[in-house]
Amino acid sequence: MHQLNKSKPALRLLGLLGLIFTLLACGGGGSDAPTPPVSPPPAPPAPEPIVDTTFSSTTKTARFLSQASFGPKYEEIIELTDSSASDWIIRQFELPIEPHLPRIADYKTRVANNEQNRFSSATTTFTFWKSAIEGEDQLRQRMVFALSQLLVVSSNGGDVLHDVPEAVGYYLDILNEHAFGNYRDLLEAISYSPAMANYLTYLGNEKGDPTTGRVPDENYARELLQLFSIGLLALEMDGTLATNSDNQVIELYDNEDITGLAKVFTGLHLDFARANRQDDFFTQRAKLYSIPLATYPENHSTSEKSFLGLNIPPNTDVTRSIDMALDHIMSQASVAPFISRQLIQRFTTSHPQPEYVERVARAFEQGQFTLPDGRTVGERRKGDLKATIAAILFDPNARDENLPTATANSFGKIREPVIRFAHWARAFKVENVTPEFTIPLWYTSGSGALGQHPIRPRSVFNFYRPGYIAPNSITGDQALTVPELQIMNASTIPGFSNFMAWFVTGGHADLDDDELAEIQQEYDQDQVDLDARNALDSFVADYTDEIALAEDLPALLERLDLVLTNNQMSAETKQHIIDTVSLLPIENDGAELRVMFAIIMTLTSPDYIVQT
Structure with missing residues (x-):
């Protein structure tokens, strides 16, 4: 209705122009000859409806669900067969999130004290199994599991991530929240997570001090580039190695880039201001590891930070430095194929063909994908994970039954x-x-x-x-x-x-x-x-x-x-x-x-x- 009202002035103008042209064609307004009726143009034929045949047999349904969930149930296969897989994935995108932290807290009410023990350390494992097996949002849970293997933190060993289940629980909730969001936003969220900061040792990371020889911790900066975004070597959009004019592979960064990026992640620590001093040590620690990190400007490097051709000016604060760094990393050409290939591996095939990688990387790059029924998903922003997972699951290599022999x-x-x-x-x-x-x-x-x-x-x-x-x-x-x-x-x-x-x-x-x-x-x-x-x-x-x-x-x-x-x-x-x-x-x-x-x-x- 709003669009119709906006168009009325234009319709009146067109009507007036039509009258003027009619009068001119009749030699002015003095003719009494009637105007012959004009037949309206024939309506264009209605477009043929697009039929989504992805679930056209029980075999196709079962195969799709095996790739997109923690495994199908017989009743689910029968119910979905002859329905639309496009509808299914849209429903999966819209299902509510069940967070891990409240369930961990519920489990820990069974413990008589707040001290760490074997049971409390296992509560994150309990919530994972509950979500994987019972969760209706199966695609989200598979994406969380995939992302947890790409953006790795681990509760293996006897450190804080083992002793404080809230740390990994909060990290899982971050993956839950961003599983169908944007990869750039996900990188930001994990950068402020206590679990990642603890695991990759930048928790409490301080600016350099020439007098003592102290330098910022480089661990997260290195893994952010090598494992979480671009990899070591430049890639073509299809995931194959790019080469220079001498046909040599192209190294994407050196240690100076790592040193420059490490300065960005100084001045981050637990948000001690939000701790309740009335709580015991274990309760305080649990809370601090289940909320985002705080910024401490006095510990943040004020010098220029240079990496991958970006220069962050001196005296840029923590938040702005991180924003600029992550934006620049996401702008790199290798991000789309590097991330897309690994996500394909976690859902459909261990050795994706280059053309498969390229199609998914294009969806990641463009932030949009067209489903089999003609609807589009994605917000047209690079790194859209809805578009990426849809491209993975609906790609011809994943769905076609008549692939070339070598590909099959x-x-x-x-x-x-x-x-x-x-x-x-x-x-x-x-x-x-x-x-x-x-x-x-x-x-x-x-x-x-x-x-x-x-x-x-x-x-x-x-x-x-x-x-x-x-x-x-x-x-x-x-x-x-x-x-x-x-x-x-x-x-x-x-x-x-x-x-x-x-x-x-x-x-x-x-x-x-x-x-x-x-x-x-x-x-x-x-x-x-x-x-x-x-x-x-x-x-x-x-x-x-x-x-x-x-x-x-x-x-x-x-x-x-x-x-x-x-x-x-x-x-x-x-x-x-x-x-x-x-x-x-x-x-x-x-x-x-x-x-x-x-x-x-x-x-x-x-x-x-x-x-x-």
């Missing part, structure tokens, strides 16, 4: 162990997602567990490097990057199998009195108000639908194939599982046992571990 043969990724476990829990409708009662989930880094623990990589380089090429392997012989193979070895492969077998078969339900007493003793030592008997009912899978198919093993395998392997399981694997499981008698509890064996064999098969 190299497409796919190793499902990360954390995702495999969460997928099992989601696929089989696990009841009582209560990791606080399931001690094997408190620490899953070991080779006898998952070999991977969320938000706990061993270094700032993540669990594995994005450019990792496995030596002495078929993929290595083809120079394919497969990062996840860096944590798969002769120990972690059987370790994962045993770990999953314990959960799939309900090992927790078989805990005897002595084992329960040991768990209770641990709770009591940490003064945690928990009853170990709840462990018997924690993470209970519901195999009702699968048990109904236990006598029809081909039908059972068809269902598992859809839910777990996107109908990509080979005929040989299916037959092998059927032949093995058929040896188990169906009588008594045999039906459930058959189902459990079939699930374990599927979860540990190459058909499942390799997501194609």
